Each structure stands twice: as C-alpha cells, then as structure tokens.
Amino acid sequence: MFDYLIVGAGFAGSVIAERLASQLDKKVLVLDKRPHIAGNAYDHYNEEGILVHKYGPHIFHTNSRDVFDYLSQFTEWRPYEHRVLASVDGQLVPMPINLDTINKLYGLNLTSFDVNDFFKSVAEEVDTIRTSEDVVVSKVGRELYEKFFRNYTRKQWGLDPSELDKSVTSRVPVRTNRDDRYFTDTYQAMPLHGYTAMFEKMLAHPNIKIMLNTDYHEILDVIPFREMIYTGPVDEYFDFKYGKLPYRSLQFKHETLEKPVHLPSAVVNYPNEHAYTRVTEFKYLTGQQHNKTSIVYEYPMAEGDPYYPVPKPENAEIYNKYKKLAEATPGVTFVGRLATYRYYNMDQVVAQALSQFKKIKAKGEPEQVDGAKVELGQKGVALGNRALEAGSNGKPSKNGKEKAM
Template identity: 75%
Template sequence: MTEPVTQSGFDYLIVGAGFAGSVLAERLASTLNARVLIVDKRPHIGGNAYDCYDDAGILIHPYGPHIFHTNSKDVFDYLSKFTRWRPYQHRVLASVDGQELPIPINLDTVNRLYGLNLTSFQVEEFFASVAEKVEQVRTSEDVVVSKVGRDLYNKFFRGYTRKQWGLDPSELDASVTARVPTRTNRDDRYFADTYQAMPLHGYTRMFENMLAHPNIKVMLGTDYREIMDFIPYRHMIYTGPVDAFFDYKYGKLPYRSLEFVHETHPVEQFQAVGTVNYPNDYAYTRISEFKHITGQTHQHTSVVYELPQAEGDPYYPVPRPENAELYKRYEAEAQALTGVTFVGRLATYRYYNMDQVVAQALTTFGKLRARHESAATEATPGD
C-alpha cells in the first residue's frame, strides 16, 4: 500500500518491514514523533515471521515455523504492547532408528534409544563414558562428540547438519551446534527460556499494531532503490543484505536457503508434536505442524516440509572463518557511512533469534535517540 508523502518528506527511510525495521519504525514514530517511511520488496509486512491463513483456513507461517522465546523481560514487555500471548512450549522429536525420540537429547532419548533404564545421575556417567576427548573445540563436530560421543553424534547431528548446511559438521564453526543443550533429566522442551509464548492472534496482527502509528507510512512490493531518489528523507535504516547494499563489490556473502513445501491433510493431527526432525532420512530436515504452535482448532491440519538449498532467499549465514572475514570488509564500509544505520540479521550477517533482533533494534533506537536529542540541542531557530 502506498500513502501520500508530505512535502517535507521523512525523517527516516527504513528498508525492510521485519522485526528490526518495524521495531525501529514504531520507536522512532511514537517516542521521537519522527516521520517514517518503511519500504519492503515483499507484498506483506512482518518479514520471515509473517503469518496468514491458507486456503483451508489454517493459520500458517509461510517461511517456516517461528517460535517465540526469550529470557529478556524488556523484549517481552515491549512486544506485549502490541499483542496478547498464548503460552506455548515447543517440543521436537527426531526420527532415529525407527523411533521418534526427544531432541535435545535427554534421559528419555538415551533410555529409549538403547533400551536402558538409567537415572539422571547414571546418564551423566553414560555421557562421560562415551564422550571423546577434544583438546580444542573448534568445529561443530568437536562440540557434539566431546559432550555425547560419536554414536549419538552420528544418529542425531551429522546427517541433519550436512543437509542443513551442505557441509560436514567438521567443516563448520562450533557455534552451529553449541546452542543445542544436552539434558540429564526428562525435560523435553526444545527451549528453556523464561518467556515462551506465541502472539495470540498471530505475528502479522502484532506487526500491524506496531506499525499503526499515524507517523508511519508503509510501502510494500517496492525496492527501496526505486524510490530513494524521489522521496526526501534524512536518514536511512537498512535491514536488507549488507552485500547487496554495496552491490556485492567484494563478492556475495554465503547463505543457506530453504524451500518450504506446504501441505494440508484431512485429519485433525498429523504428528505428535510441533516439529519432527529427520536427521538421516529424506531430503527434508523437518516437518512442522502449525496447529500445535498456534493452538488453532480445525478439522484439518497444515504442515510444512523444509528442504535446505544453496540458492534462494538468504536465511542462514554460513558460519565459517572466511565468511566472517568477507563480512568484515562490508562492515567497514557500512561503519564509514554516516547517513545509513545497518541493523538486523541480513545487514549484520548474523543468525539472530527473533528476540535478539528486537533487542538489537531497541539498542539501535537508543543510539539514534541520543543523536536526535543531541542534534535538537545544537539546532538554532530557523534550522
């Protein structure tokens, strides 16, 4: 949608209507009374967190499941201004050796996989007995085998990682698997964060509420380059791919992409939990069923299969040292620009959870506000 522009233009042109851009638009408009134009190439707001109802009337996430979780009270309280919440704790099973077993690996995973009856104390000893000694943890393989040994690594991690990244875990930075915990109890929740909930009426409704301020104008289906020379603005906030901003002058930053295959089935429930991982079989990595996640009641159900691929929309920065070095060249260019602020996953070439993007945007707003207030103090009448 396009709205008329005032003669005096905008204080901020924000490129991208996902979490980073929308949070900054809302903060700038409501706190500083700034005039904001937010532009997105896609025909919708919300970025990858966008949700909508499919032809069957089921609320789905077109870009794969987005499960909100955070330990930050500030982030949760901020988003709570724009949505009510439905408590939800995500659970994931992995299809291994003909069984569907809890992931992250916990006491039940080990007992059921090996036909054992270990206690929490005994499973801790079990992990210690199978763990491989790694002098220096450098790769994703090192992380896992040093915790749970080679067999569990092969059954749960190696195949999944190879599909997801197109690389063996021995070729990937330790950060890829370092975030996955191993539990000695029966806790089968995928996340352990303090706040775990889904927006009651969906993410898109939350974004609509966030962008409802009269100072915010939204332009969808538009490349910012098409309008930036015609619409006056004082400062740009860019949330797109940083290499694209600089016309790939140092080469493309490597990403992994995903193909999403959506299906609707004439049954009330397709699988036992929100997500089932397939580390060793099939081309897809996982299947997610939306009704678990949204809490919707419906006689049919919709699922999504995720198939990792090398080409397509950028989703996951590939964590390898040479890619980090390439990003540093773009980062230096970005930091040299005074008229543009780079924020968000793609603009900073980092894999952030949703709450981390919100936190980064709120921190960025604090810096922009300080600069705004400093400029207002220095301004003289007639400026």
C-alpha cells in the first residue's frame, strides 16, 4: 500500500514526493510516461559526451531564498548569468532591449538619461493595456515592436500579439542601462552536475519508488494507494469533458559541431528570419570543456508535447471549468503547470509544490474507514476500492493518447 501515487516525475511531482517521503515518512510511488525523470528539465550526455538539455535550455533563476535553499540540498551550483542576443537588421544586439541595443541599432551614442527620453518619444499612448501588442508599443513604440516582438511572437504562439494576453510580453523588460543579463534575479545558477543528477538525489529516498514508461491508468487495478498527486494535463484527466485546452509545442533539432564554440552568446533569437525562434549553445550554460560543441534549434509547433498554455480569455474560461472539477475531486491533488494550466518558471513550480506540501501536511492523514482508504473520485469512477476489492477491474475511462507528463 502506497500512501501517495504521484503522476509525473518533473519538478512538481518530484518535489512533493521528496517532501512526503522525508518529512512525513510516507510511502510514495512516482510514475512517468517518459523513459526518464526530471520532466522537461531532463539533461543527458549525448553521443559526443556533451551535456545537453533534451527539451531546450532550462536556465535557473529565482528571487526566493526558500526555493534556492531547498534545491541546494540536492545539488551544488555553478554561478551563471544568462545573456541573449537578437538578430535584427543584420546585427546581433542585446535582448532584452537596453542602452547598447538602441545605440548599436541606430548608430547613436545615447546615455542612460538620453535613452529614457528616447523611449518616451517613440512610445505610443494606450488607454487600456489588454494585449501583448499594447504592452510593447506603450513601452518602446511601433518600430521596435515590429523589429523585435511581432514576428517572434507570431512564430512562438501562432497568433499575432494583438490576439494574446498582456502577460506574454509583460515578462520581457526594457532597460535604460547597459545591463545585458536576461534575468536580474537574486539567485542565478545552474546545477553543477546537471538537472537530472539533481533529480536523482531528490528522489533517492528509500520511501520513494519510481516507475517510468508507465501510464498511470495501467496500474490503477494493480497497485493500491491512498491519495493521488496529479501533475499531468488537467483536460486529459477529465477526458476532455469541456474540450481540449490549447497549448503551443516545440520541436528541437540538436546538432553537434566540430569546433569548441559556435555562438557569440548562449542564445541567439531570430525574430524575423528562419522558421526557428532561437538557437542555444549548451556549453555556455553548463561550463563544460570540450573540443566540440552542441546546439539546438527551436521550432514552435501547434501540435506535440504541451509546453506553453495559450493565454487567451476563452482558454481561461475552459480551464476554470476544469478547475472546478478538480476542486470537487476528492483524494486527488492537482499541481504543476499542466495540471493548473499556467506557464511557470522552474522556481515557481518548486514554490507551488512546496506550498502544496504544506497544505497536505496541515490536512493530516487521509481518512481511514475500517482499514481501507476513502474512495477517490476520478472521472466519475471511485478508485478507493480498486485494489482492495478482490476481482475488481473497474478503471476510469481512458483516452488512448493521454500523457501523464
């Protein structure tokens, strides 16, 4: 009998698994449909011995001391400040837009005081900021919006910025100084030996068992458990009752090159040319010394593994229906970006998981009735007695293409 079944071995599932096992002495089974732990943060050594991120670059940054201290239990850190260049008008210029970006792009020699006036002179007045386009043109005007944001956003989201919620571009700052760091968080570092090694230590507790290449439906009749932590797509859990929640996906093209360095910075964005949005060189991130280098091209896709929830009001309405179902489902806790239809940075997922653990801890033990677990509602089918009742073979309905992560 496991106390908890955790669906998904990414940040959300692994953090809660570790906390339940180490702090509450719970028996935990972690499942994932993929053949590895660590979710989208999974990294590995390729055939040439270069450490690469399978699902694109993952840069750790946070302002939370609690999150950083928590993860520090499972890894040493390599200090790393991320820098990005954008290919615009035949030049590579700093991104986010800063003083050097403007001077290089326009052949100017502005100071920090001057560039603030420059932005004010080109910014458009927007009465109510609702869309991603509104955010950018109100800060830097129409021309810079066209050069840096519009086409990049179209590629990334398959939508014009005028169709997207303001939250998409609100994340990108504009600076009046020469700070060319992509992030300004207090803690910026990379796991010294990689993300997968960090996850391995996180999940090494003797109370935690792991099953990979496993759809959770496959074990519902076989392995008894008391409660479920679900980190997969919430719409799939409920068999798309209210329709499919839209996501943008990515396709990654990895290449290893016969030279020690290829790019002038860790990442180069391509807002206006090529089908891909950006190219990343991993050795900048990892600090690895190698006579070859490995890069990855990112191609946004409409279909594929779910990466980015599409932030539009109609999608939020659909999610809110699923949220009500999730809240009314006893014995199942929904955690993580897919289960809550939110785009979270890694540190935000960790913070959410730690917060959810505190709620579980405060709630105390699952109710017991004559030694049996309470019934858990899933897709209208009680799971509570599925492994305790002899001969029971009732399963929740299953969509053939469901993914736990």
